[in-house]
Amino acid sequence: MARWQPETTQRLVVAACDLFTEQGYDATTVAQIAERAGVTKSTFFRHFSDKRELLVAGQETLSRLLAEGIAEAPAGATPLEAVGAGLERASSIMGPVNRELGPRLKAAVAASAELQERDALKSVGLAAAMTTALVERGVPDPTAQLAAELGVLAFKRGYSQWSEAERDDGGLAPHALAALRELHAATASLG
Incomplete structure (x- = not known):
């Protein structure tokens, strides 16, 4: 071998x-x-x-890139704009193999309680990395946590849409950023 x-x-x-x-x-x-x-x-x-x-291969790199993108966002960026910068940075490492694996990973996770648990822990880790980066920018903790959780949801939704699309039309970033905008708009309906 x-x-x-x-x-x-x-x-x-x-x-x-x-x-x-x-x-x-x-x-x-x-x-x-x-x-x-x-x-x-x-x-x-x-x-x-x-x-x-295996499910979390690359999680450390992904967390680092999300945090770097947030840290490097323009000084006047809102928390969600900073999260968007993190999503763009993290999306840059996602290539054709990641896109191809998406539906298979989704199916594997859906079929296993153990993998669902590990996937949830991965989400917690990504949110923690983004929260820390936002707090370091001076964002208050509750706002940072909320923005980070929206970032995780946007990344997951964007990744799912990107990997299930018939063709790759510009990479993951446009999908993740569109999902972030949709989620932001949806928060208005919360009251």
């Missing part, structure tokens, strides 16, 4: 998504994922602590 090939993490995620879709999360073993990806089981464990962690 091949070892330390470029994009090993990506190959492991793709292999896992395919197997989760084909035979279910619970029936899929780490050995099967490693074999499908063309690596050894020990190589799998150099990249992930367990198969559940």
Whole structure:
């Protein structure tokens, strides 16, 4: 089996998504994922602590990019404008493989309570990163938390729309930003 090939993490995620879709999360073993990806089981464990962690591959990078985009937003930006800048920055790392994985990841998560739990924790982590970045900009904590939660929802909605679209019409950013605008407009109806 091949070892330390470029994009090993990506190959492991793709292999896992395919197997989760084909035979279910619970029936899929780490050995099967490693074999499908063309690596050894020990190589799998150099990249992930367990198969559940495949769902959050890249979460640290995503959190960092969201926070950087927020921090680099213009000084006069509103909290949601800063979140929009974070969404644009984070969207820049999402390519064709991420788009292709979207529906498969969604199906795998929907079919597994364990993956739903891990997905929820991922959302909490992304919101925390954005909240911290907003607070560092001087945004009051409750406002920062609300803007960050809207950012997470916008990212998820945008990613879902982008990955399920018939063709890629400009990447993830336009979808995530449109979702953020829709959510912002929806807050007006809350009263």
